[in-house]
Amino acid sequence: MTTAAALGASHWRFPGWRALALAAAVGALLALGEIAILLLRLHGSLPQGGRPDGAGIAAFVAALLVLVPLEEWVDRGIVLQRLIKPMGALAALLISSAVFALGHCWTHPTFIQFLSHFIGGLVLGTFYLRTGSLWPPIALHFAHNATDFAVMYLLTSN
Numbered sequence: 001m002t003t004a005a006a007l008g009a010s011h012w013r014f015p016g017w018r019a020l021a022l023a024a025a026v027g028a029l030l031a032l033g034e035i036a037i038l039l040l041r042l043h044g045s046l047p048q049g050g051r052p053d054g055a056g057i058a059a060f061v062a063a064l065l066v067l068v069p070l071e072e073w074v075d076r077g078i079v080l081q082r083l084i085k086p087m088g089a090l091a092a093l094l095i096s097s098a099v100f101a102l103g104h105c106w107t108h109p110t111f112i113q114f115l116s117h118f119i120g121g122l123v124l125g126t127f128y129l130r131t132g133s134l135w136p137p138i139a140l141h142f143a144h145n146a147t148d149f150a151v152m153y154l155l156t157s158n
Contacts, residue, residue, distance in 0.1 A: 015133040023136035027143030097121030
């Protein structure tokens, strides 16, 4: 599999607005799909516990701005990139996606949670492999988390 990442492209190069817009749209759509599945699984019951206040929203935004690029740099820019040469792109993608999923399953691990994050890791990794840039996975990850937060905020009662 020939990829931009395998050819050693710089991970911080700008891939163009089209790649970023596509990544953000995919991230938002994935979040909306997950929320729909969650609501169907919960038989339409809405989240409980109240909406976060201004400080909670600010903390979430700060976490997005710091954690999303950090996770993408570690999982795609280091793990995936370093495994491509010795293992090939497909094996590297599968392993880095498993690492990403395990990193998100430390609170209440379930198979569904692992599978959801593993699939997310595959999508994020594919964007990285296709563009050779970390910016599309960052845009996708950011849009996913922001959409998830915004929709859950709107669905949660005061």
